[in-house]
Amino acid sequence: MTKEQSYYPERVKRAAHMLFFKRGRVPGARSWELKTGLGKEYPKVLAQLDEALKDLDLEVKKVESQTLSDFKPGPDGEEEMRYFVRLKGTLTPKEARMTGWRIDNLAALAACMSLIVSKQGKSERKELEQIIGEKVGRWRALTLTDAFLRSGYLEEDEEGLMKIGWRTRAELDLESLMMLIAESKPKGAIVEEEPGEVSDSAETLEVEGPAETVEAELEDQASTEG
Amino acid sequence: MAEKTGRVSGRRELEELIQTCVSIENRQFNPFLLDISEALRIIRRHAGNWKTLGDNLLDMRAITSLARVVGLQSANLRFQSSSLFVDPGMVKQKVESMSREQLAGFLLLSWHPIVELEQLTEASTKEALDYWQKMLSFFERRKRLQPGPFDSPGAMDTPELARLKVLEEKAFGRRLEELRREMKEKVGEEGRIDYWTFVRASNFAATVLRAQMVSFLVSYGMAMLERKKEKMWLIPRDPPFSTGQGSPLSLPIPIPMEAVVPRAK
Numbered sequence: 001m002t003k004e005q006s007y008y009p010e011r012v013k014r015a016a017h018m019l020f021f022k023r024g025r026v027p028g029a030r031s032w033e034l035k036t037g038l039g040k041e042y043p044k045v046l047a048q049l050d051e052a053l054k055d056l057d058l059e060v061k062k063v064e065s066q067t068l069s070d071f072k073p074g075p076d077g078e079e080e081m082r083y084f085v086r087l088k089g090t091l092t093p094k095e096a097r098m099t100g101w102r103i104d105n106l107a108a109l110a111a112c113m114s115l116i117v118s119k120q121g122k123s124e125r126k127e128l129e130q131i132i133g134e135k136v137g138r139w140r141a142l143t144l145t146d147a148f149l150r151s152g153y154l155e156e157d158e159e160g161l162m163k164i165g166w167r168t169r170a171e172l173d174l175e176s177l178m179m180l181i182a183e184s185k186p187k188g189a190i191v192e193e194e195p196g197e198v199s200d201s202a203e204t205l206e207v208e209g210p211a212e213t214v215e216a217e218l219e220d221q222a223s224t225e226g
Numbered sequence: 227m228a229e230k231t232g233r234v235s236g237r238r239e240l241e242e243l244i245q246t247c248v249s250i251e252n253r254q255f256n257p258f259l260l261d262i263s264e265a266l267r268i269i270r271r272h273a274g275n276w277k278t279l280g281d282n283l284l285d286m287r288a289i290t291s292l293a294r295v296v297g298l299q300s301a302n303l304r305f306q307s308s309s310l311f312v313d314p315g316m317v318k319q320k321v322e323s324m325s326r327e328q329l330a331g332f333l334l335l336s337w338h339p340i341v342e343l344e345q346l347t348e349a350s351t352k353e354a355l356d357y358w359q360k361m362l363s364f365f366e367r368r369k370r371l372q373p374g375p376f377d378s379p380g381a382m383d384t385p386e387l388a389r390l391k392v393l394e395e396k397a398f399g400r401r402l403e404e405l406r407r408e409m410k411e412k413v414g415e416e417g418r419i420d421y422w423t424f425v426r427a428s429n430f431a432a433t434v435l436r437a438q439m440v441s442f443l444v445s446y447g448m449a450m451l452e453r454k455k456e457k458m459w460l461i462p463r464d465p466p467f468s469t470g471q472g473s474p475l476s477l478p479i480p481i482p483m484e485a486v487v488p489r490a491k
Contacts, residue, residue, distance in 0.1 A: 020343050027342035058341060087338045096334055106330035106337075111321045113333075118317040119253050120305045131318065135326055159252065170340055177336040181320055182312050184328065 011038050011045045012052060019049070019060065019085045026152070026166065028084035046083060059088040063170050084170050108132040108144045109153060113164070114181045116154075117174050122161045128154075229275065236272035237281065240288045243268060247291030250298060257298040265292050405439050406448045410462040421451070421458035421479075430483060437481055451477065 015038055018029045034042040050060040061084045091099070096106065111131050116123045125145065133141035145162075148154040152167035168174070243265055250257050269288055276282050305311055321329065413419045425440055427433045440460065443449040447467045452459040458479070 020341060022342045022344060023347055024349050027340055059338075061338075061340075085341045087341065090335055090337060091339070093330075093334060096330075096337075099339070103326050103330045106333045107326040110329040110333035114312075114317050114321060115314065118312045118314040120301060122253055124253060131321060134322060135329065161252065167340070171338055172333075173336040173338065177332060178312050180332040180335060181317065181324075184320055184324060184332070 008045065008048055012049050014038060015042070015045050015049045016085075019083060026082070028082050028170075031081040031083070034083060053085065054088070057088045058085055060084070061086045061170055063166065082166075082170075086171060104136045104140060105144060105147075107135050108141070109148065110177065110181070111135055112145075112148060112154070113168060113172060113174065113177060116162065116164055117178055122157070122163045125156070125160065125162050128162055232272075233275050233281070236275055237284060239268050240272065240284050243288050244284075244291045247288075247295050250295050251291075257295050257302055260295055262292065262296060262299075402439060402442055402446070402448065405436075406443055406462055409443075409449060409460060413460075413462060418452065418459040418461045421460055424460050430481075434481055437479065453477070 015034065018034060018037055023029075029037075031042075034046070038045045046060050053059060063082045063084065112128055115128060115131050129138075129141045129145055132144055136144065145154070148165075149156060149162075152165045154162050154168070155165040157163055164174075246255075246260060249255055250260060265288075269285065269292070273285060276285055409419060409424060412424060421440075425433060425436045427436055440449070440451075443462075444451045444460075448463055450461040450463060452461060
């Protein structure tokens with residue numbers, strides 16, 4: 001084993017500490033902090049940490065500076081990045097419930113993000129509150145918008161427009177969300193059949209996709225929540 | 227005269243153009259709704275008329291606003307060619323037609339939450355320390371309420387605490403027993419007493435308190451409550467008592483103010 005390799009386990013531990021423990025308002029660590037703490041080869045150390053975290057369904061996520069409006073440039077002026085540790089897979093509805101998120105919150109966030117993305121990353125607060133309000137009620141829409149702003153899912157620019165926040169960039173796969181919403185069919189939609197065509201839906205077994213499975217679980221959850 | 231009129235209408239046109247550009251920047255309209263070549267033609271047409279600094283600044287604002295709209299058009303084209311492009315109208319329609327469960331399900335399938343361990347941070351500690359240091363002393367804050375001179379701490383005996391209702395003067399069981407004895411003395415030869423005659427006290431609060439104690443006597447089997455038509459009678463019992471002897475029924479008895487008035491008068 002070479003001398004360089006023998007350093008890695010110690011550095012990987014240090015990298016884990018830096019990424020897991022929140023030291024400021026925003027979790028994770030900046031690139032210059034990692035460079036100072038782990039040395040110039042910090043990307044390699046992070047790659048090794050990422051490999052070690054795979055078994056735990058976690059991953060190291062890099063978020064670029066242009067998408068993180070509240071991050072300041074590094075002391076040496078180099079391009080600023082921020083690294084986080086996030087879940088590699090996704091949560092089941094039951095697990096999401098354990099994190100303290102209600103269906104209302106999740107639905108409101110999905111509605112919010114889809115509208116902002118469709119409007120190229122910016123939207124008026126009133127419009128967002130209106131779309132959330134239709135799902136969860138007006139008063140809850142106001143408090144949820146504030147909550148999303150506080151937690152970093154949304155940000156407000158100098159003109160008062162709402163835009164995608166740093167947490168959304170780090171946590172949400174917006175392409176997948178938009179794809180799911182664009183492809184969705186409203187609940188209870190009736191599929192029109194060609195006249196004269198014999199329906200075989202009663203005989204064929206419907207294969208449930210991941211979206212349908214999650215929905216079914218959430219419906220159970222909603223019914224138990226009352 | 228004609229030149230002056232031209233300048234006035236030119237200013238109005240530029241202000242309208244700037245307003246349109248601002249609305250587009252605020253995502254109220256599609257950036258492609260503005261005809262850039264037509265807007266440039268308007269700016270050019272009036273460019274020769276401007277003489278004052280204010281007019282030239284207006285001209286400059288119009289050009290920069292237009293440039294920002296061109297930037298938005300370019301961003302829009304780039305966005306439309308990306309995989310994230312979905313028409314906002316369609317998204318609104320979809321979201322409106324979807325259930326909360328459907329929406330939440332979609333979010334869960336695209337959500338990879340950050341793992342973070344909450345702890346006391348330097349920033350939060352500084353904030354707390356700052357709050358503590360800026361907070362006025364208890365005596366300073368008390369002055370704002372103007373409660374008068376501050377009493378120095380002193381001792382207080384049990385009867386005084388009982389008077390302030392901080393402590394119970396007597397144990398609850400002993401009070402029940404005293405009330406049963408009082409009832410027994412009052413029933414006389416008949417062996418029973420009218421409920422209201424026994425419960426009624428000098429004021430409403432005391433009446434309510436006696437009624438509450440009587441309800442415990444009945445529940446614990448230390449007395450019986452007989453109801454005949456409009457009249458209610460209390461019959462004291464002798465020990466040993468058992469909860470089995472208590473009334474299995476709940477009997478709500480309203481206490482009207484009139485029930486107290488005769489004695490108070």
